[in-house]
Amino acid sequence: MPTRTTLALAVAAGLTWSAGAQAQETVKIGVILPYSGPFADAANQLDAGIKLYMQQNGDMVAGKKVEIVRKDTGGPAPDVAKRLAQELVVRDGVDIIAGFALTPEALGAADVATQAKKLMVVMNAATSVVTEKSPYIVRTSVTIPQVNYAFGKWAFEKGGVKQAYTLVADYGPGHDAEKSFAKGFTEAGGTVIGADKTPVANPDFSAFVQRVKDANPEAVYIFVPGGGQPAAIGKALSERGLTPPATKIFGQGELTHPEALESMGENARGIVTTFHYTLERDDPLNNAFVEAYRGANNGRSPDLFSIGGYDGMHLVYEALKKTNGDASGDALVEAAKGMSWDSPRGPISIDPETRDIVQNVYIREVQEVGGKLQNVIIDTIENVKDPLHGASN
Numbered sequence: 001m002p003t004r005t006t007l008a009l010a011v012a013a014g015l016t017w018s019a020g021a022q023a024q025e026t027v028k029i030g031v032i033l034p035y036s037g038p039f040a041d042a043a044n045q046l047d048a049g050i051k052l053y054m055q056q057n058g059d060m061v062a063g064k065k066v067e068i069v070r071k072d073t074g075g076p077a078p079d080v081a082k083r084l085a086q087e088l089v090v091r092d093g094v095d096i097i098a099g100f101a102l103t104p105e106a107l108g109a110a111d112v113a114t115q116a117k118k119l120m121v122v123m124n125a126a127t128s129v130v131t132e133k134s135p136y137i138v139r140t141s142v143t144i145p146q147v148n149y150a151f152g153k154w155a156f157e158k159g160g161v162k163q164a165y166t167l168v169a170d171y172g173p174g175h176d177a178e179k180s181f182a183k184g185f186t187e188a189g190g191t192v193i194g195a196d197k198t199p200v201a202n203p204d205f206s207a208f209v210q211r212v213k214d215a216n217p218e219a220v221y222i223f224v225p226g227g228g229q230p231a232a233i234g235k236a237l238s239e240r241g242l243t244p245p246a247t248k249i250f251g252q253g254e255l256t257h258p259e260a261l262e263s264m265g266e267n268a269r270g271i272v273t274t275f276h277y278t279l280e281r282d283d284p285l286n287n288a289f290v291e292a293y294r295g296a297n298n299g300r301s302p303d304l305f306s307i308g309g310y311d312g313m314h315l316v317y318e319a320l321k322k323t324n325g326d327a328s329g330d331a332l333v334e335a336a337k338g339m340s341w342d343s344p345r346g347p348i349s350i351d352p353e354t355r356d357i358v359q360n361v362y363i364r365e366v367q368e369v370g371g372k373l374q375n376v377i378i379d380t381i382e383n384v385k386d387p388l389h390g391a392s393n
Helices: 004-012 040-057 078-090 103-116 128-133 144-157 172-188 206-215 229-239 258-268 284-296 304-322 329-336
Strands: 026-033 064-072 096-099 119-122 137-139 163-169 191-198 219-223 248-252 272-275 340-343 346-350 357-369 372-384
Touching: 026 040, 026 078, 040 064, 040 096, 040 284, 040 304, 064 078, 064 304, 078 096, 078 103, 096 103, 096 304, 103 119, 103 128, 103 137, 119 304, 119 329, 128 137, 128 144, 144 172, 144 219, 144 248, 144 272, 144 357, 144 372, 163 172, 163 206, 172 191, 172 219, 191 206, 206 229, 229 258, 258 372, 304 329, 304 340, 346 372
Parallel strands: 026 064, 026 096, 096 119, 119 137, 163 191, 163 219, 219 248, 248 272
Antiparallel strands: 272 357, 340 346, 346 357, 357 372
């Protein structure tokens, strides 16, 4: 069995032990995800999207059988992701690497994709810079600046807010969210009157929310991870009277995930969020997707991870059709550039210059529908690109 060092050297030299497999009638896709550890649920939702697409479209495309090889990082673990990518390429002979729920892991594997000249499909990792780390990376998920820059502009131009306070989790995605929302909001004419950061795993937001109350803003923009964070901050806001309509509450979609809405209860009513995928989007394609997903997953609903995996597989299948089964990285990347299709999330495309996704950004408000609180789309910003590619910040 090759050692880690020889694996790395082989990748650097563009070699594979399984080169013969490339010429056979199988296209191997190595999927790298944190199937165990704190992000296991996100990984499994993403993987369920991959499985559903293959269930609906079969495992044969362009005359070749598609085979998935799954690897668990237990992450976040960028070094493990890099090692697994090397093993997938060299030992398992994969043609494509995919998955990547977490930005550090996508960045860890990027050099492997470049050296081995393999298409790398990023199905979630949402930091803007990811696609700039290898010419073989194509993204089918979202970027944090993509949704929040557009949201910041919307908040001033249509949301009726002239000044706001930002409160975000103190880690990379929170920083990106704060920066991009503030950029869009201030460019449109708004003023950020205060900014604060909370620990990533924070059970008590009382002190932070009290500072918001003391600043008396028209609106609060919030970015927190999922899990128990939305309910905790919703409770703190409610206890201090910072609730709509008196104070507008804005946030990225995780704030009002269906699971978060259940735990927040009435505290969620009137919160406005932005996202690229909305479970309740009333569209025949999305309705069919949701029904099929629930049928395949014991009633569980799809989420942002599921749609990234589902559309990632669509990109792979359609690229293989365009290349007549040529699974070389150069051929597949060229096939992916400019590709467009109708997704359950709406029309999407791959920017031919950045290899990043272009898509609608939805503005949602928590409203009561049929006696139950849910996200309702109140506006759509069409064909949004990531605003930061090539920017120094």
